[in-house]
Every structure is written in structure tokens, then in C-alpha cells.
Amino acid sequence: xxxxxxxxxxxxxxxxxxxxxxxxxxxxxxxxxxxxxxxxxxxxxxxxxxxxxxxxxxxxxxxxxxxxxxxxxxxxxxxxxxxxxxxxxxxxxxxxxxxxxxxxxxxxxxxxxxxxxxxxxxxxxxxxxxxxxxxxxxxxxxxxxxxxxxxxxxxxxxxxxxxxxxxxxxxxxxxxxxxxxxxxxxxxxxxxxxxxxxxxxxxxxxxxxxxxxxxxxxxxxxxxxxxxxxxxxxxxxxxxxxxxxxxxxxxxxxxxxxxxxxxxxxxxxxxxxxxxxxxxxxxxxxxxxxxxxxxxxxxxxxxxxxxxxxxxxxxxxxxxxxxxxxxxxxxxxxxxxxxxxxxxxxxxxxxxxxxxxxxxxxxxxxxxxxxxxxxxxxxxxxxxxxxxxxxxxxxxxxxxxxxxxxxxxxxxxxxxxxxxxxxxxxxxxxxxxxxxxxxxxxxxxxxxxxxxxxxxxxxxxxxxxxxxxxxxxxxxxxxxxxxxxxxxxxxxxxxxxxxxxxxxxxxxxxxxxxxxxxxxxxxxxxxxxxxxxxxxxxxxxxxxxxxxxxxxxxxxxxxxxxxxxxxxxxxxxxxxxxxxxxxxxxxxxxxxxxxxxxxxxxxxxxxxxxxxxxxxxxxxxxxxxxxxxxxxxxxxxxxxxxxxxxxxxxxxxxxxxxxxxxxxxx
Amino acid sequence: xxxxxxxxxxxxxxxxxxxxxxxxxxxxxxxxxxxxxxxxxxxxxxxxxxxxxxxxxxxxxxxxxxxxxxxxxxxxxxxxxxxxxxxx
Numbered sequence: 001x002x003x004x005x006x007x008x009x010x011x012x013x014x015x016x017x018x019x020x021x022x023x024x025x026x027x028x029x030x031x032x033x034x035x036x037x038x039x040x041x042x043x044x045x046x047x048x049x050x051x052x053x054x055x056x057x058x059x060x061x062x063x064x065x066x067x068x069x070x071x072x073x074x075x076x077x078x079x080x081x082x083x084x085x086x087x088x089x090x091x092x093x094x095x096x097x098x099x100x101x102x103x104x105x106x107x108x109x110x111x112x113x114x115x116x117x118x119x120x121x122x123x124x125x126x127x128x129x130x131x132x133x134x135x136x137x138x139x140x141x142x143x144x145x146x147x148x149x150x151x152x153x154x155x156x157x158x159x160x161x162x163x164x165x166x167x168x169x170x171x172x173x174x175x176x177x178x179x180x181x182x183x184x185x186x187x188x189x190x191x192x193x194x195x196x197x198x199x200x201x202x203x204x205x206x207x208x209x210x211x212x213x214x215x216x217x218x219x220x221x222x223x224x225x226x227x228x229x230x231x232x233x234x235x236x237x238x239x240x241x242x243x244x245x246x247x248x249x250x251x252x253x254x255x256x257x258x259x260x261x262x263x264x265x266x267x268x269x270x271x272x273x274x275x276x277x278x279x280x281x282x283x284x285x286x287x288x289x290x291x292x293x294x295x296x297x298x299x300x301x302x303x304x305x306x307x308x309x310x311x312x313x314x315x316x317x318x319x320x321x322x323x324x325x326x327x328x329x330x331x332x333x334x335x336x337x338x339x340x341x342x343x344x345x346x347x348x349x350x351x352x353x354x355x356x357x358x359x360x361x362x363x364x365x366x367x368x369x370x371x372x373x374x375x376x377x378x379x380x381x382x383x384x385x386x387x388x389x390x391x392x393x394x395x396x397x398x399x400x401x402x403x404x405x406x407x408x409x410x411x412x413x414x415x416x417x418x419x420x421x422x423x424x425x426x427x428x429x430x431x432x433x434x435x436x437x438x439x440x441x442x443x444x445x446x447x448x449x450x451x452x453x454x455x456x457x458x459x460x461x462x463x464x465x466x467x468x469x470x471x472x473x474x475x476x477x478x479x480x481x482x483x484x485x486x487x488x489x490x491x492x493x494x495x496x497x498x499x500x501x502x503x504x505x506x507x508x509x510x511x512x513x514x515x516x517x518x519x520x521x522x523x524x525x526x527x528x529x530x531x532x533x534x535x536x537x538x539x540x541x542x543x544x545x546x547x548x549x550x551x552x553x554x555x556x557x558x559x560x561x562x563x564x565x566x567x568x569x570x571x572x573x574x575x576x577x578x579x580x581x582x583x584x585x586x587x588x589x590x591x592x593x594x595x596x597x598x599x600x601x602x603x604x605x606x607x608x609x610x611x612x613x614x615x616x617x618x619x620x621x622x623x624x625x626x627x628x629x630x631x632x633x634x635x636x637x638x639x640x641x642x643x644x645x646x647x648x649x650x651x652x653x654x655x656x657x658x659x660x661x662x663x664x665x666x
Numbered sequence: 667x668x669x670x671x672x673x674x675x676x677x678x679x680x681x682x683x684x685x686x687x688x689x690x691x692x693x694x695x696x697x698x699x700x701x702x703x704x705x706x707x708x709x710x711x712x713x714x715x716x717x718x719x720x721x722x723x724x725x726x727x728x729x730x731x732x733x734x735x736x737x738x739x740x741x742x743x744x745x746x747x748x749x750x751x752x753x754x
Contacts, residue, residue: 239734453736454736455727455735
């Protein structure tokens with residue numbers, strides 16, 4: 001490490017006055033994927049950076065503030081790039097930012113190009129391209145500690161000369177060289193007008209008649225030849241061997257299955273603990289509000305509307321954060337790319353590219369961040385197909401429904417109950433495959449692009465970066481999904497509370513059902529029945545009757561159209577209103593179990609419970625997802641279509657399930 | 667079985683699919699339509715660069731210029747290289 005420190009001291013800038021403070025200078029952070037950009041960003045901004053969207057697009061960018069002396073610098077982390085001349089959304093956005101054409105983002109004053117020192121020939125073509133954009137640059141030669149450890153020599157002076165930019169050796173992960181980088185950046189911002197010209201050899205390249213990319217690669221090879229020893233291209237035969245196994249079907253697939261099992265096991269096991277806390281925390285809060293505010297509309301608004309809505313959102317945070325923590329660890333370790341290779345063979349058969357596996361993995365926590373992470377798929381048609389099937393995969397919001405059905409059907413039998421979960425997951429996955437195949441042959445035709453990806457070197461993942469990613473995703477979920485779900489919760493509360501019953505309802509007999517000569521006459525409607533939601537439920541009861549749903553389940557389905565987990569609490573409320581909760585057995589599922597139809601038969605018989613399960617696996621009941629689909633596809637057509645066919649599938653499949661089950665069960 | 671290129675007598679280049687794992691060579695050309703060609707080139711697989719075939723199969727693993735790539739066999743079939751042994 002001494003050599004590195006020496007280099008930094010030699011290269012250190014004289015102490016200079018702080019950059020002019022009249023306005024925040026804008027500094028970009030650019031580099032290839034896996035060059036360590038995010039690590040450096042986190043190093044530079046602490047945990048104060050946050051993820052935002054490029055104005056007018058859905059491309060994510062991390063932005064943060066950075067202090068150099070007394071000056072605050074606006075730091076923008078561009079998406080990982082292979083070049084600026086591609087057509088993906090991220091490249092378009094990056095290009096606009098670099099050229100100062102992005103709305104709402106200041107023209108950049110300087111750029112830090114992050115380069116992985118262990119893979120120079122692969123990294124430098126982009127440096128050359130970025131170098132030619134007319135922005136002062138400083139090159140952060142990342143993972144320099146690794147280069148030193150392996151005693152590979154890179155002449156920083158020569159490299160600087162060749163690139164026409166200052167090169168600062170750093171290790172973003174270890175936090176080495178950061179202050180030297182900042183000094184260099186400060187100098188760059190001060191000398192704004194007099195930055196070095198683009199080196200002549202590189203400038204000549206862009207006028208080559210042949211392919212610009214080839215020219216840049218050859219330029220990079222030349223630079224490396226002049227500045228570093230031949231052995232600077234680190235290649236490990238161990239990694240070759242590991243890759244051979246990890247990407248093969250015979251060994252790679254079982255490894256993949258094992259990794260996924262571990263990931264999901266920890267998601268569900270670990271998340272259960274904070275989820276319990278959140279659950280009981282909100283229970284306490286509700287009790288507190290009920291204690292402080294006398295029973296009435298206000299108290300009910302706060303508890304059944306606001307707190308129930310908030311609780312319903314926050315409870316999913318642990319699973320989402322843990323899943324993204326795990327995904328980031330896998331990504332940083334380099335394994336995720338190998339998993340993409342393994343999955344590509346399987347997914348292509350279903351009309352999806354291997355890269356679609358990452359968003360589909362995320363979809364098992366929540367479709368909202370999953371749709372966002374589908375951006376890594378380059379081909380727009382592949383991306384669209386992926387986005388359209390994502391909502392069919394079992395997200396965490398379906399789990400309360402699966403659990404309810406499992407307990408309704410099998411009570412405490414854990415083994416039989418887990419079958420409900422397995423079939424829910426399987427049905428969702430099969431439906432996703434079928435929809436993708438149909439789309440591929442109809443609306444979104446075309447074979448998925450053929451696999452061509454980089455396999456980044458295996459590295460020890462950084463917990464710090466994974467934590468940051470988990471926090472980011474959690475906040476994003478709260479922002480994107482949370483606000484919508486909370487709003488809906490309040491609206492639904494209003495719909496199911498108004499108009500209120502004229503007289504204070506006498507709970508015990510308000511909804512007594514009296515059968516007179518075979519006809520069913522409610523003595524007096526319950527509060528819910530009297531409300532708008534209840535009336536609508538009654539009105540549409542005939543629509544859902546073929547699925548075995550009565551008006552109460554219909555209300556549940558209606559209230560959950562915007563957020564599916566709501567059905568559980570809606571049914572809980574209704575079973576309570578039925579007045580059949582017994583003192584010694586307060587579990588609401590047991591009260592659900594005792595709910596009866598007007599003819600006296602049990603409401604949740606086996607066919608109804610199964611049909612409810614099937615309906616909730618397949619139905620599009622998530623407004624945040626629909627909003628996300630709209631924003632990603634920039635068209636109303638796709639979210640509407642998604643809603644249409646998923647509802648149709650859900651209804652059809654639930655109908656078949658109910659009718660078949662009724663025949664078999666009796 | 668490697669297919670026999672009818673022009674092999676006058677052309678020393680070979681498709682990646684006809685190269686054995688562990689062999690090394692220099693990329694000669696990418697005989698692909700513009701989009702796919704560009705995707706490979708952007709990953710650093712450009713004519714004139716040395717490439718090493720790490721593994722064959724339905725997905726080919728290559729090592730080139732400090733990067734390790736995985737590409738579909740169908741793409742590999744259109745990447746022509748001149749084997750180091752043929753240069754020598």
C-alpha cells in the first residue's frame with residue numbers, strides 16, 4: 001500500500017482556494033458497469049445520496065452532494081455505460097446529460113471517469129469516448145490496490161499522458177486515494193477553461209473511416225501497451241474453471257437453484273421478524289388512537305383509513321429491502337451475470353431473454369421495483385414482454401391471501417397449507433410463461449435477443465453498497481407504491497363508511513338474516529351493506545356468483561382492485577360486522593370460516609376458497625404496478641391491456657376452478 | 667462435429683464454433699447484421715483483438731482484452747477468428 005500512498009503524495013495538488021461558490025458545480029460520475037462507480041459514489045457522498053429519475057424519463061440516476069473545502073458540488077452518477085452511441089434509454093439519458101441537454105440538470109463542469117485498473121483494455125475505449133465530449137475529466141483508476149497486490153506495473157504518468165487527463169489511483173471499496181481524487185477534481189473545477197486538449201491520437205481515431213468502436217478499442221490497446229506491462233491484463237484460470245461450471249446446465253443449474261433457495265429462505269425467514277414488529281407496532285398505534293379519540297368517524301378514519309393503509313404498505317418493506325440487499329450482493333460478487341447465462345437457455349424458450357430473470361426475481365417481492373429493474377434489458381420488445389408478465393408472479397402482497405386460504409382450507413396443517421403457497425407460486429409462474437408465449441406470437445412479436453453479456457470478475461461484495469441499494473429500493477417503493485396505496489385506503493374507507501346508517505347500528509342484530517318461505521330478507525342492513533361499497537357489492541354480486549363469491553367477497557374483490565392485500569382486512573371487517581366473532585376464539589379466520597350464505601351453507605367451502613385463491617393469483621389488482629407500466633411504456637395501451645387480460649384470465653380460471661371443484665367436492 | 671467450410675483452403679479464418687476450447691486467435695470479422703454486430707463490438711470483441719475460447723456449449727465463454735464474455739452459440743457461429751497456430 002506504501003507505493004500507492006507515495007503515488008498519491010507525488011500527485012497531490014497544492015492547497016488551493018475553494019472553488020468559486022457562486023453556484024454548485026455539477027460533476028458527473030461515469031464508467032462501465034461494474035467499474036466501481038456506485039462504490040465511489042457512496043464513498044464520496046456518504047449515505048446522503050439518493051436515487052432519482054432523469055427528468056421526463058424512467059431512467060434512474062443517483063444524485064448527491066459532495067463537499068470540497070467550503071464548496072458544495074452536485075454529483076450525478078450516470079448509469080453504467082458501454083458507450084454513448086447505443087439506443088437504450090440509459091444511453092440516451094447519459095448522452096443528454098453529458099451534452100448539457102437534459103432538462104433540469106445543469107451543464108456538467110467536470111467528469112470523473114471510473115476505470116477498473118485490473119481490466120484496462122476493456123475499460124479504456126469508453127474513457128476515450130467520454131474524453132472526446134469536451135468536458136474536463138479526471139480518471140479514477142479504481143481497484144488499484146488489487147493491481148498492486150498482484151505486483152502488476154502500470155505507469156500512471158504514461159497513462160495520464162496517453163489519456164490527456166489526470167489519473168488518480170484509488171480503491172473505492174477501501175477508501176484509498178479519495179482525498180487525492182478530490183484535490184484533483186477541485187483543481188479541474190478551478191482550471192475550467194484550460195483543461196488539456198484531447199490527445200491527438202484519440203482525436204484522429206474518431207475520423208477513421210472504419211468502425212469507430214474498433215478504432216477506440218485499438219487505441220485502448222495501444223495505450224495499455226505503452227503504459228502498462230503485458231501482464232496488466234489479469235486473467236485467472238481459477239475464474240475460468242469456476243465459470244465453466246457456473247454456466248453449465250449440469251452443475252450451474254443446481255448451483256443456481258441453491259443460491260435462489262438461500263436467497264428466498266433468508267427473505268422470508270429474516271423478514272418475518274421486522275414484519276411482526278411492524279404489525280404489532282401498528283396494532284399498538286391503532287389501539288392508542290382508539291383510546292385517545294372517542295369512537296366515531298374521526299377515529300375510524302384514522303384507524304381504518306390512514307393507519308390501516310400505512311401499515312399495509314410498510315409491512316412489505318422488510319421483504320423488499322432484504323431481497324434487494326441479496327440481489328445487490330449477488331450482482332457485486334459477479335454471480336448474477338453467470339445466473340443470467342444459465343437462465344438464458346431456459347427463458348428463451350418462453351420468449352424472454354436471460355436478463356429478464358433479474359426483474360422476475362425482484363417481482364417475487366414487488367412488481368413495482370421489478371418493472372423498474374427491467375431496464376437492464378436492452379431490446380425494447382424483450383423489455384415490454386417482461387414488464388407485461390411481471391405482475392403475474394407472486395408478489396408479497398399476495399401472501400396474506402395465500403395464507404388466509406391456506407388456513408381456511410387446512411387450518412393448522414402446515415404441510416397442506418404450504419401446498420397452497422406452492423400452487424400459488426406455480427400457477428403465477430405458469431401463467432407468466434403462457435402470457436409471454438402468447439405475446440411473442442401476437443402483440444409483441446419477435447425472438448428474444450441472443451445473449452451477449454460481460455461476465456464481470458468475481459469479487460467480494462460490499463455490504464455497504466448492498467445496504468445502500470436496499471435502502472434506495474425501500475424508499476422508492478414507499479414513494480411509488482406507498483402514496484398510491486395510502487390514498488386508495490382512505491378512499492375505500494370512505495366508500496365503505498358512507499352513507500352511514502341512519503340509526504346507530506345495534507351490532508348484535510343489525511344483520512340478522514331471517515329466512516321466510518325460502519326467501520331471504522335482511523331485517524336491517526349492516527353498516528357496510530348500507531354504504532356505497534356494500535351497495536356496489538350487492539349490485540355486482542351476480543357477476544361474481546359463478547365464481548362462488550357472495551356480495552361480501554365481491555366487496556372484498558372490489559376494494560382490493562387497487563391493492564390486493566386489502567381483501568384480507570376487508571373480509572376481516574365484514575366478518576366482524578356479521579357479529580359472529582366468538583369470545584373464546586377471536587381469530588378472524590375462524591370467524592371467516594363461520595360466515596354463511598343466506599341459505600345457511602358455509603360461505604368459504606372448498607370450491608369458493610380455491611376459486612378465491614386462483615382469482616387472486618391471476619388478477620391485476622395493483623394500481624401502483626399499473627402506474628409503473630404506464631410510465632415505462634409511455635402509453636396507456638399496455639396497462640389497460642394488462643388489466644384486461646389479467647382480469648379475464650382470473651375470472652375464467654376462477655370460474656373453471658369453482659365449477660370443477662363443486663362437481664368433485666360436492 | 668465441426669462443419670467443413672468449403673472455402674477453408676483459401677481462407678485461414680475459422681468460425682468460433684469450429685474452434686476448440688482453450689484455443690486462441692485474433693478476431694477477423696463479425697459476420698452479423700448491424701445490431702448484433704454492434705452489441706458484440708461494444709463488449710470489446712472487435713476485429714484485430716486477441717480472443718481466447720474458454721468454453722463451448724449453447725453459450726460460448728470467451729476471454730478478450732481483459733473482459734470475459736458469454737455469447738449465444740448462434741452469435742459465435744458468425745464470429746471468425748484466425749487461430750494463433752495459423753498465424754505462426
